[in-house]
Amino acid sequence: MLQSIRKTLKKYNNFFFNVGMIITLVFFVLAVVGCFYTPYNTTEMNVALKNSSPALAHIFGCDNYGRDIFSRVMEGIRNTFFISFFTVMIGSLAGIVIGAISGYYGGKLDEILMRINDVMFAFPSVLLALVIISLFGSGTMVVTLALGIAFIPSFARIVRSEYKKQAALDYVQSAKLMGAKDIRVIFVHILPNILPVLVSSVMIGFNNAVLAEAGLSYLGIGVQPPEASLGRMLSEAQSYLFSAPWYALFPGLAIVFMVLGFSMLAEGISAAKSR
Amino acid sequence: MSLGSVKASYIPDSPDILVSGREITVSFSDRNEKRTTVLDGLDFDIYRGEILGLAGESGSGKSTLAKTILGMVKYDSGRLYVGADKPQMIFQDPYSSLNPAKKISWIMQEPLRLGTNLDKNTRKQKVSEMLSSVGLSDEIGDHKPNELSGGQRQRVCIGTALMRNPELLIADEPVSALDVTVQAQVLELMKSLHKKHGFTMLFISHDLRTMYNFCDRIMILQKGKIVESGKPDEMYRNPKAEYTKLLLESAGISSGAV
Amino acid sequence: MLLEVKDLTIEFHDHDRPETVVENVSFSLDKGEILGLVGESGSGKSMTAMAIAGLLPRKKMKKSGEIIFEEKNLLTLPRNDLRGLQGDEIAVIFQEPMTALNPTMRIGRQVEEALLLHRNMTAQDRKNRAIKYLKAVELDDAERIYESYPHELSGGQRQRVMIAAAMINRPKILIADEPTTALDVTVQAQIIDLLQRTNKKLGVAILFISHDLSLISRITHNVIVMQNGHIVEQGNTDEIFANPQNDYTKKLIAAIPKVELN
Numbered sequence: 001m002l003q004s005i006r007k008t009l010k011k012y013n014n015f016f017f018n019v020g021m022i023i024t025l026v027f028f029v030l031a032v033v034g035c036f037y038t039p040y041n042t043t044e045m046n047v048a049l050k051n052s053s054p055a056l057a058h059i060f061g062c063d064n065y066g067r068d069i070f071s072r073v074m075e076g077i078r079n080t081f082f083i084s085f086f087t088v089m090i091g092s093l094a095g096i097v098i099g100a101i102s103g104y105y106g107g108k109l110d111e112i113l114m115r116i117n118d119v120m121f122a123f124p125s126v127l128l129a130l131v132i133i134s135l136f137g138s139g140t141m142v143v144t145l146a147l148g149i150a151f152i153p154s155f156a157r158i159v160r161s162e163y164k165k166q167a168a169l170d171y172v173q174s175a176k177l178m179g180a181k182d183i184r185v186i187f188v189h190i191l192p193n194i195l196p197v198l199v200s201s202v203m204i205g206f207n208n209a210v211l212a213e214a215g216l217s218y219l220g221i222g223v224q225p226p227e228a229s230l231g232r233m234l235s236e237a238q239s240y241l242f243s244a245p246w247y248a249l250f251p252g253l254a255i256v257f258m259v260l261g262f263s264m265l266a267e268g269i270s271a272a273k274s275r
Numbered sequence: 276m277s278l279g280s281v282k283a284s285y286i287p288d289s290p291d292i293l294v295s296g297r298e299i300t301v302s303f304s305d306r307n308e309k310r311t312t313v314l315d316g317l318d319f320d321i322y323r324g325e326i327l328g329l330a331g332e333s334g335s336g337k338s339t340l341a342k343t344i345l346g347m348v349k350y351d352s353g354r355l356y357v358g359a360d361k362p363q364m365i366f367q368d369p370y371s372s373l374n375p376a377k378k379i380s381w382i383m384q385e386p387l388r389l390g391t392n393l394d395k396n397t398r399k400q401k402v403s404e405m406l407s408s409v410g411l412s413d414e415i416g417d418h419k420p421n422e423l424s425g426g427q428r429q430r431v432c433i434g435t436a437l438m439r440n441p442e443l444l445i446a447d448e449p450v451s452a453l454d455v456t457v458q459a460q461v462l463e464l465m466k467s468l469h470k471k472h473g474f475t476m477l478f479i480s481h482d483l484r485t486m487y488n489f490c491d492r493i494m495i496l497q498k499g500k501i502v503e504s505g506k507p508d509e510m511y512r513n514p515k516a517e518y519t520k521l522l523l524e525s526a527g528i529s530s531g532a533v
Numbered sequence: 534m535l536l537e538v539k540d541l542t543i544e545f546h547d548h549d550r551p552e553t554v555v556e557n558v559s560f561s562l563d564k565g566e567i568l569g570l571v572g573e574s575g576s577g578k579s580m581t582a583m584a585i586a587g588l589l590p591r592k593k594m595k596k597s598g599e600i601i602f603e604e605k606n607l608l609t610l611p612r613n614d615l616r617g618l619q620g621d622e623i624a625v626i627f628q629e630p631m632t633a634l635n636p637t638m639r640i641g642r643q644v645e646e647a648l649l650l651h652r653n654m655t656a657q658d659r660k661n662r663a664i665k666y667l668k669a670v671e672l673d674d675a676e677r678i679y680e681s682y683p684h685e686l687s688g689g690q691r692q693r694v695m696i697a698a699a700m701i702n703r704p705k706i707l708i709a710d711e712p713t714t715a716l717d718v719t720v721q722a723q724i725i726d727l728l729q730r731t732n733k734k735l736g737v738a739i740l741f742i743s744h745d746l747s748l749i750s751r752i753t754h755n756v757i758v759m760q761n762g763h764i765v766e767q768g769n770t771d772e773i774f775a776n777p778q779n780d781y782t783k784k785l786i787a788a789i790p791k792v793e794l795n
Contacts (some may be wrong), residue, residue, distance in 0.1 A: 170372035174435070177345065177364055178386045192376035332717035425574075454573035455744055459788040481718055484747065484790040512794045525722035527751050528792050 017268025027077060034078035040068035042075045043226045051244040061246040064236070069247060073254050076230035079223050080258070083144050084209035090148025091209075092202055095155020100186050102156065103163025114160070117153045118119030125150035126212050130221070138221045147212055151205060158201050162194040196273055203266035207259045214255050230255050285354040287320065292358070293475050294321040294344055294442060299353035301339055301499075313339045315499035316353070321443075326469060326476045328490030328507070330483060330522065336499040337479050341445045344477070359443035359475070361390070363436035367448040369428035372398075373420040379431055380416030386438040401438065409434040410464060426457035433465060437472065445477045450485070462489060483526045487511065495519050535738050536562040536585070537706060540598035541608075543580055543762075547593040549677075556762045557598075562706065562738050567729075569753035569770065570742045571785070575764040578742050582708050584608070585740065586625045587615045602706075607628050620647040620730075620748070624699035627712040630691035634683040641679035644698045651702055666697040670727060689720035693727065700731060708740045725752055746769050750774050757780045 041056075046066035054061040060069035102113040120128065125147070132146035166172060167190070175189045216222035217231025225232065230251045237248035289293040301314040306372055313336045321327050331337045342348040344357055345364060366372040374382055383402045388394050393401070403413050409430040429449060436444055446465070450458040466489065469476060480486055486493055487507045494504040495518065502516040511528060514520045523529070543555040572578040582589040583589050585600055587607055600607040602623070607615065607696050624647070627633040634643055643661040648654055654662070667675035670693040683691060692712060699707055709728065713721040729752055732739050734749070743749055749756055750770060758779065759769040766779040777783045 170366040170368060171374045173347070174364065174366070174372055174432075175374070175385065176347075177361070178435075179361060179389045180385070184389075189374055189377075193374070197377075330717060455746065455788045456573065456784055459790075482790070484792055487792045488790060508773075508794065509791065521719055525718045527747055 012268065012272045013229070014268050014271055016264045016271060020261050020264030020268050022268070023257055024265055027081065027258050027261060030074055031078045031081035034074040038068075038071035038074050040071045040230050041073045042067065051240060051247070053244070054246055060126075060250045061244065063233075063247050064240055064244070069233075069250055072228035072233060073230070073250050075228040075260070076233060076251060077254055079140070079214050079227065079229050079256075080210055080231075083140065083147070083213045083223075084206055086144045087209040087213070088202055088205045089150055090145065091151025091205060092155045092168065092198070094152045095197070096149075096191075097157050098152065099156040099159025100163050100191070102192070103160035104167050104182070104186050106164070113156075117156050120150075121153040121157070123150075125154075125208070125271040126215055129212065129216065133216075133221055138224060140223055140227075143213065143216060143222050147209060147216075150212075155201065155205065156198065159194065162197050163190060166190045166193055200266050200270050203262055203269070207262050210255065210258055210262075285356055285495060287356050291322050292320045292356070293323045294358065294477075295319070295356040296343075297354045299340075299343065299364060300351045301336070301343055301348060301374075302351055304472050312419075313499050314343065314350070317495060317499075317501060319501065319504075321475060321477060323442075323475055324473055325491045326478055326489060328486040328493040329477060329479045330481065330486060330495060331496035331524065332481060332522075334498070335496040337448055337496050340496070341447055341477065341479060344443075345445065351525075357443075359441065361439065361441055362443035362445060363439075363441040365429070365432050365436055365444065365446040365449045368452050369425050369432055370452075372432055372503075373428055375420055377419070377421065378416065379418055379423070382420075383416070383431065383435050383438060385514075390439050405434040405438060405504065408468070410460075425453050426461060429453060430464065433461075437468065440472065441474060442533055443475050443477070445479070446480070447479045449478075451480070456526060458485075483522055486526075495522065534561050535564045535566075535602070537601040537776055538581070538598070539601070540583065540586070541584060541600065542595075542597045543577070543584060543589070544595040545593065546595060551595070554762050555584070558759075558762075558764055559598075560757055560764065560767060562740060564705070565732065565736045565740055567732055567739045568754060569749040569756040570740060570759065571744065571746060571756060572759035573751050573785075575671045575745060575761065576759040578758050578759050579710060580762075581759070582625075582740060582742050585706075586623060586708050587619055588625070603701055617651070620699075620704075621651040621702045622704055623706045623708065624702070624704040625708045625710065626692070626695045626699050626712050628714050630688055630715065631683075633695055634691055636683050638682075639679070640681050640683065640686070642681075644694060644701060647698065647702045649737045650708055660703065663697075666701045667694070669700075670694070670697045672697075689723065692716060692720075692724050696724075696727065696731065700735065700737070703735060704737060706740065707737050708742070711744070712741075714743070714745070721748075728752075746785055750789075758785065788794055 044067065046062070049062040049066035050057065052058065052062045058068050058070065060073060063069055063072070068073055098113055100109040105142065128150040129143070129146040131143055132149060136142045172185060172189065175185050180189065213222055214231035217229040218235045220235065222231055223229035233251040234248060237251070240247050281464065285297070295320050296317055299314055299317040301380055302310045302312045304310045304323050317340065329337045329340065339348055341364065343350050343355070380399065380402055382403060384398045387398045387401060402416060406413060406415055411427060411430055415423070415427065415431070423431065449465070450461050451462060462485065478486070478490055490507060492504065493510060495502050495516065497518045503510065503514065503519045510519065511523060514523055538561070539559050541555055541558040542553065545552045545554060549690050558581055570578045570582060580589070584596065585607065589596065596608050598608065602618070641660065641663055644667065645659045648659045648662060664675045664679055667678055672678050672690060672693050677696070678686065678690070686694065687781045712728070713724050716724060725748065728739060731737060741749070741753055755768065756770045756773055758781065760781050766773060766777065766782045774781065774786060777786055
């Protein structure tokens with residue numbers, strides 16, 4: 001057991017994976033800790049500290065209401081992280097089911113599902129999410145659901161093409177001849193074989209979700225104030241870009257590094273897989 | 276779609292017949308809706324316990340006939356009797372016929388998981404017995420297919436196909452992807468398992484040399500039609516159809532030669 | 534002696550440990566000879582042939598020994614001089630006629646390629662010569678095939694086109710790497726027949742690589758048996774098949790399905 005863990009670690013021991021893992025772990029810890037604890041109350045205002053620059057007490061400085069930016073960045077990371085996580089969950093799970101059915105059965109069903117998919121795919125995912133939000137109102141739950149639905153088509157498409165490839169292989173015929181029911185063939189026999197592709201598209205999907213969530217919050221339709229969000233902080237910081245540049249800098253860096261960490265992790269995994 | 280259950284659109288007159296077809300016609304339509312006839316009114320019988328060779332070149336319809344018997348392809352017209360429950364198949368390419376994500380032991384247990392109520396330990400016991408009867412060691416079970424050679428994989432495929440003692444085994448060019456010395460070993464294994472288990476085998480090949488010693492009877496298929504059938508020795512010595520003569524000549528087999 | 538291979542050793546260096554795929558292989562090829570190179574997968578037979586054809590990558594592998602052709606060592610020859618020989622003095626036909634031809638180029642253009650690179654000829658002369666060679670490989674309707682694309686031809690026709698393209702410069706050596714494995718048996722026999730007649734008529738030496746011993750025994754003059762990168766036995770084909778000395782050769786010959794009609 002220990003040996004197999006060591007073997008796995010050795011396999012993934014490359015620059016991209018290591019750095020990506022460290023960055024991602026840092027963000028994960030910040031997100032989890034952010035659920036229970038932030039150095040300062042994220043909504044507490046202090047006029048005396050309005051737009052104060054980074055200092056020991058407030059390492060990222062304070063915003064235009066005198067709130068601690070570090071605490072708000074932590075909360076923003078927490079929100080972005082979990083919204084993105086559930087977005088990808090919804091998108092990939094629904095995508096797997098739709099893509100698998102479409103690719104495995106083919107024929108008319110595939111035709112219908114993929115045309116619906118194409119229609120959804122034709123909308124930029126943020127636009128599609130906007131439509132859903134305008135129908136159901138904003139708020140964290142609705143944003144997550146809207147982004148999740150907007151992410152289904154891209155997953156469905158990838159999963160479908162993988163299932164089409166796998167379904168043509170002899171081992172699938174062999175499983176059918178043994179008497180395996182379709183549902184078993186789809187999820188027990190074929191699914192493990194498309195996991196590598198799925199893992200890398202989930203990683204890319206997560207990054208897109210981070211950016212989409214930040215974009216929506218920037219437009220003011222994501223997470224609602226006074227709750228902190230990285231996108232909204234950026235949009236508010238615009239007015240103080242010269243008087244308090246740290247207000248834009250730190251949320252911006254948080255987004256950049258979150259995406260960078262995941263991209264490197266994905267790169268490292270695919271490098272290890274292709275070796 | 277349920278594959279491989281006993282189905283009959285007619286009952287043959289002799290109880291010795293396991294599979295029988297009368298005027299079986301299969302055609303496919305391509306993208307332009309043009310229909311191509313792949314099997315053109317075939318009459319054939321497969322007798323219980325025999326090894327029937329099915330020879331022909333690409334496009335002769337030999338794989339389609341196998342798929343028709345297995346119920347993977349629908350026939351347009353004719354009558355088909357398949358008296359074997361859950362016939363199994365061994366494929367040509369041992370690299371795509373084993374699930375790359377699963378361990379050998381898991382793959383070989385699958386027929387038992389699906390068709391019996393045996394518990395895990397009994398299943399493992401059966402797999403280990405089967406591994407040894409196809410000439411593989413027990414520890415092969417812990418490996419994944421990509422760690423095995425072509426010959427080992429094909430042995431695993433044969434073992435998996437035999438897990439539930441099928442009455443009919445269809446082998447579609449089972450050795451043509453293997454090295455020559457490995458080919459001989461795998462053929463020998465199939466022959467001895469046939470003797471031991473007494474299943475009926477449909478052996479599809481393009482290699483008339485291999486079929487000579489391996490098959491009890493040979494059917495020559497050309498463009499969806501059976502042009503000749505009979506015992507190998509008689510057929511090779513005295514081929515009746517022009518096409519059979521051409522095939523034998525191409526394989527370097529002329530009367531009396533090696 | 535047309536070609537001499539002396540102590541050829543090929544090592545791969547693209548993994549953690551270097552891997553020797555061919556070790557101390559020596560043999561020679563005479564003018565007009567058909568030499569068979571037999572072995573199973575991993576025997577190094579294709580690597581040896583690719584080394585002679587100059588088709589091995591320059592990086593990540595170490596080659597030692599000599600391949601002497603017309604007093605030149607092909608292993609150390611500068612890249613441009615080697616290109617001058619390829620397709621001119623030494624030609625290759627591959628196993629897979631489906632992928633060996635460029636699907637976007639007309640057959641005529643591909644058959645003429647070697648002329649275009651190595652000969653100074655007018656377009657009309659090239660075309661005449663290409664059609665002459667397409668006729669020589671027994672393609673009826675050579676003019677139509679000259680204008681066709683690969684996907685319009687059958688597997689057998691494509692392999693004939695490959696042979697025409699390989700022979701058009703009258704090479705001294707033709708390397709045939711499993712040229713019939715992907716073809717149907719009856720087509721296989723026709724292609725073999727064509728290669729044998731080309732060998733007789735034009736005197737080209739053929740290095741015939743195959744795993745099919747029955748085929749090798751029928752067409753080659755001499756044979757080399759390889760296993761795990763080594764030559765285990767070489768000599769006259771008839772003698773070796775009648776009286777093999779090496780155990781592995783015996784095993785290979787025993788693996789040919791025997792057809793003894795009584």
